[in-house]
Amino acid sequence: MIFIMKNNKPERPRTEKIAAVVFALLVWQAGAMLLNNSMLLVTPLTVIKRLFSLCLESDFLSAVSFSFIRIVSGFLFALVTGSILAVIAGRFHLAEVMIWPFIVTIKSVPVVSFIILCLIWLNSRNLSVFIAFLMVLPIVYTNMLQGIKSTDSKLLEMADLFNVIWLKKLKYIYFPQLKPYIISACSVTIGLSWKAGTAAEVIGIPEGSIGEKLYEAKVYFSSGDLLAWTVVIVVASIAFEKLFLFLLRYSFKRLESL
Amino acid sequence: MDIVVSNLSKSFGTNHVLVGFNAIFPGHRLTCLMGPSGCGKTTLLNILMGFIRPDGGSVRGVPRFKSAVFQEDRLCESFNAVSNVRFVCDRKVDTSKVISHLENIGLKDSLDQPVSELSGGMKRRVAIVRSIFAKSDVLFLDEPFKGLDVDTKKDVMQYLKDNMQGRTVIMVTHSIDEVKALNGKLITMSGKDGNNEN
Numbered sequence: 001m002i003f004i005m006k007n008n009k010p011e012r013p014r015t016e017k018i019a020a021v022v023f024a025l026l027v028w029q030a031g032a033m034l035l036n037n038s039m040l041l042v043t044p045l046t047v048i049k050r051l052f053s054l055c056l057e058s059d060f061l062s063a064v065s066f067s068f069i070r071i072v073s074g075f076l077f078a079l080v081t082g083s084i085l086a087v088i089a090g091r092f093h094l095a096e097v098m099i100w101p102f103i104v105t106i107k108s109v110p111v112v113s114f115i116i117l118c119l120i121w122l123n124s125r126n127l128s129v130f131i132a133f134l135m136v137l138p139i140v141y142t143n144m145l146q147g148i149k150s151t152d153s154k155l156l157e158m159a160d161l162f163n164v165i166w167l168k169k170l171k172y173i174y175f176p177q178l179k180p181y182i183i184s185a186c187s188v189t190i191g192l193s194w195k196a197g198t199a200a201e202v203i204g205i206p207e208g209s210i211g212e213k214l215y216e217a218k219v220y221f222s223s224g225d226l227l228a229w230t231v232v233i234v235v236a237s238i239a240f241e242k243l244f245l246f247l248l249r250y251s252f253k254r255l256e257s258l
Numbered sequence: 259m260d261i262v263v264s265n266l267s268k269s270f271g272t273n274h275v276l277v278g279f280n281a282i283f284p285g286h287r288l289t290c291l292m293g294p295s296g297c298g299k300t301t302l303l304n305i306l307m308g309f310i311r312p313d314g315g316s317v318r319g320v321p322r323f324k325s326a327v328f329q330e331d332r333l334c335e336s337f338n339a340v341s342n343v344r345f346v347c348d349r350k351v352d353t354s355k356v357i358s359h360l361e362n363i364g365l366k367d368s369l370d371q372p373v374s375e376l377s378g379g380m381k382r383r384v385a386i387v388r389s390i391f392a393k394s395d396v397l398f399l400d401e402p403f404k405g406l407d408v409d410t411k412k413d414v415m416q417y418l419k420d421n422m423q424g425r426t427v428i429m430v431t432h433s434i435d436e437v438k439a440l441n442g443k444l445i446t447m448s449g450k451d452g453n454n455e456n
Contacts, residue, residue: 158332161307161324162346162392172334172345256336 042224050228059208067128067210068236071197074132075190081133082140083182089141090148099141107138115200124204128211131200132193139192140185147181148174171255179252187245194237259285259319261306261396261426266315268301275301279315281445288427290437293447299430300329302447303398306428321426325394327402331385335374339365339384342373346392359387363417364410378405386414390421397422399429403436415439 025044032043042050054060089096111131118130155173164172201211202218210229217225261283268276275298283289291299304310306320325346333342343356360369363383368376373384382405389397402418403411419440431437437444 154328154330154332155334157309158326158328159345161309161326163323164346168345172337172341176334176336 039221039223042227046224047227047231050224051231054225054228054232062208063210063213064232064236066206066208067198067201067233068240070126070128070209071132071193072240074129074197075136075193077129078133078136078189078193079140079186082137082185083144086141086144086148089145096145103138103141106134111135111196111199112203115203118200119204124206127200127204127206128197128209132197135192135196136189139189143181143185144178147178151177175252175255183245183248186248187241190241190244191237194233194240198233259321259426261285261317261319261428263302263306264316264318266302266305266317267313268298268305268310269313276305276312279447283426283428284443285319285426286424288422288429288440288442290440290442290444291428291430291447292432292434292437292444297447299447300400303400303428303430307398321395323392323394324396324398325389325392325425326398327382327385327389327400329400329404331381333373333381333384333388336372338370338372339376339380339387340369342384343388343391346388348393351391356387356391359390359417359421360384363387363414379407379410382406383410383414386418390418394425396426396428399427401430401432403431403433 028041028044032041032046035041038046085095085099089099111134114134115127115131118127122130151174156169159169159173198211198214201209202214203211205212205215210233213229214226217223217229263279263281263283266276266279267274275296279298279302291302293299301310303326305312306317307324307326308320334345337345339360340353340356343360344351344353347356357369360366360383363386365380365383368380373381376384382402386402389399399418403414406414415436427442429436429440429442434444
């Protein structure tokens, strides 16, 4: 599974994007007006109003930070673990063979099975850490291993001939080669970790989480709350993705200029 | 110390590239290998550099510290020329010295560009400067002047002459003029079995 995405298409103009979003909002507004049932579908304006009132509630920040810390921890833990495992698997074929069944199992077993298993094993408060970890790990591992395997062997041969130390090999040969693989793995998995993490919270209902708020919205048939919290999740996910990818690219740039 | 190659053999499948090859490469001197394409010049260099194992025979006297200009440049494409040279250098080597060498060889205006943006001839020159800066007792040059125009080739030859002294140098070439200009010992490889020394 390789997630390298080469985007050769020209970037869509900003005005086009704004027009598309406005059109989507209008469709939503029209749908809500036609249904005329706030339990089934509320208008975008109602969601925005609810979002502002949510932000002013005392437990808003604590719920966001509860889920944010756990989902991001799961993502970062998987990024580190997946990278280390890929390095080991890239170096030793036996390790790759031994890791393979675990990765295939994690990839193919439905996430809900892991959630239930996790609820049996663990405290529901840390459920989203584990689920985000499981969703991210195989993608990071597979991408990184693919990157390591495609490292230019002629360059490594050259470095060995010149007795180049491993730290320099890492900077000059491995990092430039792995950079696109790491970036694409991260951009794919950050959104995924938020989706799976909040889904796990809805099932496990840990107290004080975004998942609990979504569950309450379901119980009280409050589609306004549901959509407002969904907007919060999407904004948190995109903001973290942008910030993390910026820091990652910046770190690579700094490393190359050292 | 001389590098002594005795009765060397190497085959790739049914293609017998080297059969009972013998040669002596004198220490601290330039030896040029000439011969038709496919006669095993690059294979011999690869054996001497330790990249491939011979099927038979022996190689003695290859120093520990080696340097090379490969047939393909083998540069780190996303880094500039200075970084590529510094890649093989000791930390103590002054960057200004690296820059002065690159400038002397005609790369003054291309120092900050990533190597991927340089022309074939420019990349070749970066690879040559890199081979000079690497700590080495033996230098392997596989067609080092490939892709250089006449004037640049002259400058690069002079650069090599000035900077390779004291090292054992083994160079693969197709040009007798290069052998003469660099005043090297010539070994002609006729292919398969044997060699003539001049």
